Amino acid sequence: MTKLVIFDVDGTLIDSQAHIIASMTAAFGAVGVPTPTRDAILSIVGLSLPIAIRELAQEASDKTIAEMVDVYKADFTENRLKMDAAMPLFEGADSAIARLIARDDVVLAIATGKSRRGLDALLQEWTFGSHFVSTQCADNHPSKPHPSMVQACLAECEVAAQNAVVVGDTTYDMEMAAAARCAGLGVSWGYHGVDALKATGARAVVTDFSQLDAALDQIWKD
Template sequence: MQHSLQCCRLVIFDWDGTVMDSVGRIVSAMQTSAKLAELPVPTAYEVKQIIGLSLDLAFTSLFPCMNKQQHQSLFKHYREQYVHHDPTPTPMFEGAELLFQQLHQQQRQLAVATGKARKGLTRIFAETGLAHYFVTTRCADDARSKPDPDMLLQILHETGLQPEQAVMVGDTSHDMLMAQKAGIPRIGVTHGVHGLDVLAKFEPIAIVDDLHQLKTLFSSS
């Protein structure tokens, strides 16, 4: 583990459920949107399993029998619910900016690989003022959906780094499998969607419970 982090020049973060505590709003907005689109309302567990995927893939997974009109309706309602109507708070996880500051001081580059749309990440960056920490980002609009490694391969190409010089930090099996396919070491975070038992299946170099533990992990490398 220590060797992998000592070699690490690039830390790639998932966003929802890893850096931002947005799982509750995603679940609530998806359930309300399904109701408005006259589709079966998925359970919280079912919605959590698609977090990190592009919306098209997420919708297909949750509602395999929906028609084109229902898809369009769901897409419209979900965007409106998540951005404008759902009151569920989406704070940054405690310690996020301190972690980014530390990694910068260690002269490591930071990137984002997220299932969010570009418009959504841009909005979040404007609200949080965190954009300057990241050398590059990849969103659902820019690459094939997780767990395809396309996002990570694009980031490696842009930064000119090898897989072993990077580490992926994420909270879902989609993040872990994407990194595994790209040959990138990975760290699981249990404060989002998936717990220790699921994340461990993808042979991460570490699993932490929160960003404070992650900060300590990088401090000791």
């Protein structure tokens, strides 16, 4: 029986908060709107960019939101160069993925609020990037927590929902998993807290990538 692990990216595999905060600050500054707090910015990580900015700037016009999205995208690309390109993987992420790649019964996928361009840039940098069978992003789907990205992963990987686990750091990931009838596995080192992850349906929350294998096997066993 083939099992599927669907990873979120920002806050789950990579520590991108410095890039996100810098680019969001640039986007708000470009239109003269006060920049939200760091906590407010990190709270919307995981949503598709236009939805995230709309959540942070609820009084802004659609035209202003569109301008902010464009500024964010341009600044994010520039910041990746200024901050020495690759955003760091969280400790243990590469080893955990290598262990899953070595298993005959597991396939891997990605469901992220990133753009296709941003995701492809990361996949090219990662030594394990080619091992993701399905890579779904914000360009082709509604924003999380809509289940569309997970449903596409299930279809492309030919795995039933009951055999799939979404691994993520936000409530949007857990809600997306539930909407697709998959299990959700939270990680504690990302942008939403452990209590929030559990409240939105996480079957378990790991505090270190070394715990990932056992947590996945327990979910599949249950």
